Amino acid sequence: MKATDVLVRCLENEGVEYIFGIMGKETLDLVDSLSKSKQIQFVNTRHEQGAAFMADVYGRLSHKAGVCMSTLGPGATNLLTGIASATLDFSPVVALIGQAGLDRQHKESHQYLDLVKIYAPATKWSVQIKDSQTIAEVINKAFRIAQMEKPGAVMVELPENLAAQLILNNAMNARPLPKCVPTNEEIQAAINLINNSQKPFIVIGNGVVREDAVNGVKAFIDRLQAPVTHSIKAKGILPKDHSQNYFTFGFKEQDKVLPGLKEADLLIIVGFDFVEQLPKEWNKKKVPVIHIHTVPAESDEYYPVQAELAGNLKEMFQAINDVEVMPKSWEPSGNLREKIRQAYFLNDVKTSTLSMTSILQSIEKRSCEKTIVVSDVGAHKVSIARTFQPKGPNKLIMSNGLATMGIAIPGSIGAKLARSEDPVICITGDGGALMNFAEIETAARLGLSFVIIILNDSKLKLEEQMMMKQFGNTYGTSFGNPDFVQLAKSFGIKGVRPADLQEFESMLDEALKQKELTLIEIQLEKG
Known part of the structure; x- marks a missing residue:
């Protein structure tokens, strides 16, 4: 078989359904092999960055590696931003990149860059296939590395001269990743610390979602009865009206949850990734920590670990919930939960004005348990992180580790392909959209x-705010825009522009009902 035919068989064995990307001379053999696959659809995108974003969000929602593809040189460098974003958001992605033949890599050569070196800092593993006979081994290893905790991106480079070589079909079957849990003694030591505390505070992060541990963690929360806060990417694990839900933390400014963390005498940190915010920003009092995650703790003076449980969170909480734990029902002082609700605009606001708060509340009211909201990066992302409350975990998708503008539209494509029956709402600023x-x-x-x-x-509203605060001017933050409604129509999709909140809600209802690709442009105040 041709080498790329074997590669496609390997991808089929890994359960791949879509490959997002743009072909080039160095990947023609791979695309030819994909054309014969009855399982994998090649999605020809308009930019490699968009392909990487699609693979990223598809990976998050499907809980298996998303796959993207590019050719060498500019194709590969275009792909890089989306790959770095996937790695910092712990999304499983495998990038397949064509490369110049081995016969010309040792000298100055057209479009040749050392992609293994370029991609190394942005991936969990960056590798070139040097022998076509090793394709099966490399692909199998690539998917395992991409999907094991903590997940991330892997880059596999295939030199052009290897792609058409004839080799044996030695495609390997995918194997489930092993699961490990702490010992009973380690679990009991952590429970003893909890039982001896007076004011424990639970902090949950996206690792709980990645490991499908939501039900076990919620059962533990109900048993302990202590207050809970969550990172931006862990929104939706607790319902909005849950009495222990102290909502989102991890903001650089106006983080209203911090007084509750300072008042605690023990922080139970579950599945929280430091990339969202370093402990020095939210544990200045150096409150003792119980670290519960898929990997061991990265300790520093602001993360003083007293007990550590590392392993599969779903299996771990099944064991934890079998151990007796004393309820620790307490409320932070100063009516903190209600203060957070007011500051984050979580109470209903009756208005006819089109504002971020009213827009998000309208979307929230129209969301169901399956609704997926994909947010771009910008000032609106901060509002969404504070105000919008999804009705389930992994239903709010954004680039947070790298905080990359431009993810929302391609990310929504990945979301819809991963969850075809679920409503998807893409929210983007004009900067990120274009x-x-x-x-x-x-x-x-x-x-x-x-x-x-x-x-x-x-x-660029967020940059405008920062420029004004730091320098007293808004230089370089404004730009012109096309008519988005007409631009949408030029792509053959529906475009509308509401004049007020009531009209927006009517247009949103119609778009969700009709199930067609619809663009709603909201003209915000420019002042």
């Missing part, structure tokens, strides 16, 4: 239906 707007053509070509909400204020 970075990958061309992928609307990809979505339309695939026949996908989701709602794109573009917040148009003709500026």
Whole structure:
């Protein structure tokens, strides 16, 4: 068989359904092999960055590695930002990249860059296939590394001269990753610390979602009865009206949850990734910590670990919930939960004005347990992180580790392909939207239906706020925009522009009901 035919067999054995990317001369053999697959669909995107974002979000929602592809040189460098974003958000992604033949890599050569070195800091593993006979081994290892905790991106480079070589079909079957849990003694030591505390506070992160441990963690929360806060990416694990839910923490400014963490005498940190915010920002009092995660703790003076449980969180909480734990029902002083609700605009606001708060509350009211909201990066991301309350875990998707603008539109494509029956709502600013707007053509070509909400204020609002605060001016933060409604229509999709909140809600209801690709442009105040 041709080497790329074997590679495709390997991908099929890993359960791959989609490969997102743009072909080039160095990947023609791979695309030819994909054309013969009855399982894998090659999604021809409009930009490699969009392909990586699609694979990222697909990986998060499908709980298996998303796959993207590019050719060498500019194709590979275009892919890099999305790959780095996947790694810092712990999304399982495998990137397949074509490369110049081995016969010309030792000298100055057209479009040749040492991609293994370039990708090494942005991936869990970066490797070049040097012998076509090792394709099966490399692909099998790539998927295992991408999917094992903590997940991330892997880059596999295939030199052009190896792609068409004839080799034996030695494709390897995927194997489930092993699961490990702490010993009973380690679990009991952690429970003893909890039982001896007076004011424990639980902090939950996205690792709980990745490990499918939500039910076990919720059972533990109900047993302990202590207050709980969560990171941005762990929103939806607890319902909005849960009495122990102290909502989101991890903001650089106006983090209203911090007084509760300072008042605690023990922090139970479950599945929280430091990439969201370092402990020095939220544990300045150096409150003792119980570390519960898939991997051992990275300790420092602001993360003083007293007990450590590392392993599969789902299996771990099944064991933890078999051990007797004393309820620790307490409330932080100063009516903190209600103060958070007010500061984060979590109480209903009756208004007819189109504002971020009213928009998000309207979306929340129309969301069901299956609704997926994909947020771009910008000032609106902060509002979403504080105010919007999804009705389930892993239903709010954003780039948070690398905080990459441009993810929302291509990410929504990945979301819809991973969860075809679930409503998807894309929220993006005008800056982020135009970075990958061309992928609307990809979505339309695939026949996908989701709602794109573009917040148009003709500026980088977050940067404007920072410039004004630091320098007293807004230099370089404003720009012009096209007519987004007409631009949407030029792509063959529906585009509308509401004049007020009531009209927005009517347009959103219609878009969700009709199940067609719809763009809603909201003109925000420019002041």
